[in-house]
Amino acid sequence: MNDKKNIEFWNNLGKKLWIKEIFLLIVLLVLINEFSILELWLKDVLNVEKGFVEWIPLQKLVIQYLIIVLASVLFSSLVGFTLGALIHLYEWKGLREFAIMLGGLGVTFPTVAIMALLVPSMGYGYEPVVVSLVIYGIFPILTATMDGLRDVDQEFVLASRAMGMNKFQVFRKVELPLASPVILAGLRTSTIISISAATIGATVGAGGLGLPIVTGIRTNNPILILKGALPVMLIAMLADLLFYRVEQSKKWQ
């Protein structure tokens, strides 16, 4: 009994002080800045050559990578949310089906293929990567927005109209807050997808953390693969924790 209370106390304290998040962030920063130490150790353990020395520092790769991910998430949530909200507000029934179909097609079409198809028109670099990640990221947010808004209990919509709210006030004051947990879940899915899919960008010259992974695969070098994969994993975990926090912060049930 006492033990249980103790554990709860430490858990709560940990939550308040952002222990997990700060710990992950520190691990990530140390990993990025001091990877050479880990590299030496891995070389002994895995018994492989270090491979050629990376010509781009890890810090720079991480920054490139974060920019790609953040830009994609930003654009896909803007487009996905706006489109979902408009479809809901103006009851574009046909467009709803169309959007779901198109989104479904987009998701089943391989990311690499989209990127490759975009290269001829956009050239090598981060542009085709961001565009294809946006195409991918829209779908979860769009469907979450449409479904979340549609599934709001109509009792509350009726009550707000009965009190004299117009369509937009109902949307802003009632539907959106009530749908926000579902929309947030969509954003979370979209972000995690982007974080993992952004590594593929290296194949079309976008740089980022995919670069050591792709190079590692080509040269059969597990150290290089880990050099890209470990930070990606940590960033994904961190993002997940942050979303969890936002979800938990809502005070109503």
Place this chain on the structure above:
Amino acid sequence: MIDIKNVYKNYGDQAVLSGFDLSIKKGQLCMLLGPSGCGKSTLLKLINRLLIPEAGTIEIGGNPIENIKPELLRRNMGYAIQGSALFPHMRVEDNIAVVPRLMNWPKHKTTARIQELLDLVGLNQSFAKKYPHQLSGGEAQRIGVARALAADPEILLLDEPFGALDPVSRLQLQESFLEIQNKLKKTVVFVTHDVGEAVRMADFLVLMKNGTVVAQGRPFDIVREAEDAVWDFLGNSYTLELLERITLKDLVRNSIPIQEFKNLSELTKFKMNSTCKELLSAMLMNSNSELMVNLGGNVFQFRFEDILTSFGGENQ
């Protein structure tokens, strides 16, 4: 104040209201009583213009409601929809403040109004910061009424505001609502399917069945003119419910307390606002048609004939 003339409303090919007529006077508490499914909620939605009738007119103060912008009409009409429907993501204070904020009241006025309304519905100020999931059923329904009253509308539409409550809290809420109504004198359309509630509270009672009015009038008048249809509707114990509307204050008006009686503690205690139904119940308990009671420290003797007389008086 509210005039409903020859209103028709269908859902698909199901006729819900067919030629519905009703006039409600200013300051009147109109109880709309009918079995569930008879079209009560539909009628309120029509008055609020959430629904539009197929035919007929609805006027507020002589003005057809289609001449008023729906949002404005609704903000000036407090409406508690069936099942309280407090917004779960808003604190109690924000729920109450919905209409005042829509009407752009200054902040201090809204804040003061929230405090005033919590007092009025008999809840502590600490409720302001709570979320609806932290309220009991009775508290939520009080807040529902407070929210409907928020912008001080002339008209209140209440759709089974005390439904889904245990009988005890229901009685409490009815009593507090009557107190509030005596102070505020709103024009109220109060929907219920509970005969006791309707009879107890009504200034004006409307019996509704299958989308038409079966009978309407003051509760005592309805008995006088009652036809079989009405008795079927109200049940044969309707008169007992009516006894709840006569208080001991009405009975003692013509009598004086008994002075020589000393042993007060032996007598059943009553209050001035205790009802004739309670008195009759006490007579039955004591198997005696004459009863000495302790009425706020004074001793009175009541006889069954007193009840008959006062009932007849109301029933003239």
